[in-house]
Amino acid sequence: MEAKPYLQQVPAYRPGKPIEELRRELGLKGEIIKLASNENPLGPSPQALEAIIKTAPTVNRYPDGAAFELREALKETLGLSPREVVIGNGSNEIIDFLIRAFVSEEEEIIISRPTFLMYERFVRIAGGKAISVPLKEMRHDLGGILRAVTSKTKIIFLDNPNNPTGTALKIGELESFLADLPLNVLLVLDEAYFEFVRDQEVVSGLSFFRDDERIIVLRTFSKAYGLAGLRIGYGVMAPKIATILEKIRQPFNTNLMAQVAATATLKDRNYLSRVQRIIWEGVDFLNRELVALGLLPYPTQTNFILVDLRRPARPVYEALLHQGVIVRPMDSYGFENCIRITVGLPEENQRLIKELREILQ
Numbered sequence: 134m135e136a137k138p139y140l141q142q143v144p145a146y147r148p149g150k151p152i153e154e155l156r157r158e159l160g161l162k163g164e165i166i167k168l169a170s171n172e173n174p175l176g177p178s179p180q181a182l183e184a185i186i187k188t189a190p191t192v193n194r195y196p197d198g199a200a201f202e203l204r205e206a207l208k209e210t211l212g213l214s215p216r217e218v219v220i221g222n223g224s225n226e227i228i229d230f231l232i233r234a235f236v237s238e239e240e241e242i243i244i245s246r247p248t249f250l251m252y253e254r255f256v257r258i259a260g261g262k263a264i265s266v267p268l269k270e271m272r273h274d275l276g277g278i279l280r281a282v283t284s285k286t287k288i289i290f291l292d293n294p295n296n297p298t299g300t301a302l303k304i305g306e307l308e309s310f311l312a313d314l315p316l317n318v319l320l321v322l323d324e325a326y327f328e329f330v331r332d333q334e335v336v337s338g339l340s341f342f343r344d345d346e347r348i349i350v351l352r353t354f355s356k357a358y359g360l361a362g363l364r365i366g367y368g369v370m371a372p373k374i375a376t377i378l379e380k381i382r383q384p385f386n387t388n389l390m391a392q393v394a395a396t397a398t399l400k401d402r403n404y405l406s407r408v409q410r411i412i413w414e415g416v417d418f419l420n421r422e423l424v425a426l427g428l429l430p431y432p433t434q435t436n437f438i439l440v441d442l443r444r445p446a447r448p449v450y451e452a453l454l455h456q457g458v459i460v461r462p463m464d465s466y467g468f469e470n471c472i473r474i475t476v477g478l479p480e481e482n483q484r485l486i487k488e489l490r491e492i493l494q
């Protein structure tokens with residue numbers, strides 16, 4: 134029995150450590166906090182919970198594969214035509230669809246290094262190749278990316294803002310990039326963290342994707358909308374590209390609970406502003422406190438902060454685990470001295486700072 138040879142080179146994905154795994158491994162008794170996977174600390178919208186409870190008795194039926202209600206809600210709230218939207222089992226699934234639809238074996242995508250790990254994983258699984266261009270001053274190097282384009286390049290993936298650095302591209306930078314990008318290359322703007330952006334010069338691809346058929350925008354309900362555990366996200370694109378992805382999509386790729394919860398959350402306008410307020414206050418608090426500890430937090434447009442500890446970060450990460458605090462070590466992203474902290478509730482942020490202070494002393 135032999136799998137495709139190139140699969141042997143694909144490393145296993147290492148997600149943020151789950152709370153229960155840490156409890157089992159270290160036998161910890163007290164409260165464990167997880168600030169590792171850029172999740173929303175607030176819990177889901179009460180309206181999403183209500184929709185889930187109301188829908189639970191009907192899970193003996195398949196969901197509406199076309200997710201009609203959710204597309205309607207996206208039309209009402211964001212002005213997106215249902216023909217422009219493909220709903221995925223997390224926005225991860227849309228990344229997978231795009232690669233399966235457009236990248237053949239031996240063809241290429243271009244990504245930054247480091248960036249969100251799934252672009253490279255999906256392309257390698259498909260037998261294609263990821264060409265990675267190092268970040269420049271912690272930002273996407275758009276000039277370097279343009280120089281890396283070849284006749285094999287099919288898609289460029291830019292997470293805007295970038296995970297793990299938290300930096301975002303301004304509209305002017307994107308406009309000049311598009312002007313120089315060959316017409317046959319797709320540009321995916323992955324806006325998983327867009328709802329947390331505060332910089333006014335950072336503009337969503339949703340406001341200009343209709344001007345250029347090469348642009349695809351990804352959005353998720355896993356972050357600001359608090360539904361990571363249900364797995365639902367979407368891609369926005371020209372209808373002719375959406376039609377291609379719809380051919381790849383399994384008939385029931387998103388589950389019923391995810392669909393009703395996402396629809397309800399979109400309609401709950403108060404929820405998003407509550408989340409934004411708590412995350413922005415958390416970012417400001419953590420930045421102040423981290424600087425006071427002599428550390429270097431990178432400015433962020435997201436719900437996480439990349440922090441340079443100015444020493445090897447692994448031992449600090451391990452020590453935090455023993456105190457029941459899970460953050461993300463960044464050595465696998467090439468940042469030996471950094472951890473990535475997801476902004477939590479105020480008391481979680483305070484606890485992190487307290488534990489960090491004790492460890493660093």
Ligand SMILES: Cc1ncc(COP(=O)(O)O)c(C=O)c1O
Nearest residue numbers: 223224225249296325353355366
């Ligand atoms: C940049 C980026 N894109 C996409 C995702 C995946 O989101 P989803 O949960 O919708 O698959 C993440 C999650 O961490 C991310 O950081």
